[in-house]
Amino acid sequence: MFDNLTERLSGVMKTLRGEARLTESNIQDALREVRMALLEADVALPVIKVFIEQIRQRAIGHEVLDSLSPGQALIGIVHQELIAIMGGEKNELNLNVTPPAVILMAGLQGAGKTTSSGKLAKWLMAQKKKKVMLVSCDIYRPAAIEQLELLARQTGAEFFPSQTDQRPAEICSAAMDYARKHHLDVVIVDTAGRLGIDEAMMQEISELERLLKPVETLFVVDAMQGQDAVNTAKAFADALPLTGVILTKLDGDARGGAALSVRHITGKPIKFAGIAEKLDGLEPFYPERMASRILG
């Protein structure tokens, strides 16, 4: 479906074989190909612009090693820059607080918040040996509370019940009292999402953030959102002090451009990737792998 960028670039750079340096004029066509590849990978336009400019500046004057063609040299630079823009090394979850540590989940409805809450609980229990409790503040959708309860049962995490006639802040305070009393390590708070950004929803979650003082406020975003991920990310980053991102549904056929856009817009690292619907379908995010996926 997608042409491989490496092949495309070696096509346009063929004529340059033997040139020892990348220059403004000899990388012109190649940068156009990089731009096309990023567009096809669904990276947002403003992000592509900034990124191409960075590549141009790094590439010009770059000596091409004898063992490489100019095309390969440019691919190398693009690959390194993609990794750098996505945060370099993988980013660990921060649980460095007196327990219970709170992880607040934010995002649009359908992004994968509830599923990711369950997956994260499972991951924290299995990988970090933490005692985890799940609590839902989605008082608008009883089905969401039930879904979280089911996930708690499946993972063996504790579940703090909430009712639709309670206020989210009231639920959270009671959940924190319970977690402190029972010496739990981590409380994952799932929040209500809406189909689009709306003022009341942002206000509600930002009140919860101030009340809970979470050590991690994770923005959950669907990789399939492509270009739209930018607007959503911007709205959440403006309303909340995000600490990281969970990029879901990477098992779909999204090329992963949302990773680049979201990282660029929020300035926050992507900490986890959702790679399957099932409960063990969450893994730490590796910028290296995503760079290879975007390059195709």
Ligand code: GDP
């Ligand atoms: P929420 O409204 O943000 O809480 O979203 P949900 O957690 O209910 O997820 C919405 C849908 O996306 C559900 O059908 C999930 O099974 C599905 N989903 C969530 N994460 C992933 C993922 O990483 N991969 C796949 N294939 N499906 C996912």
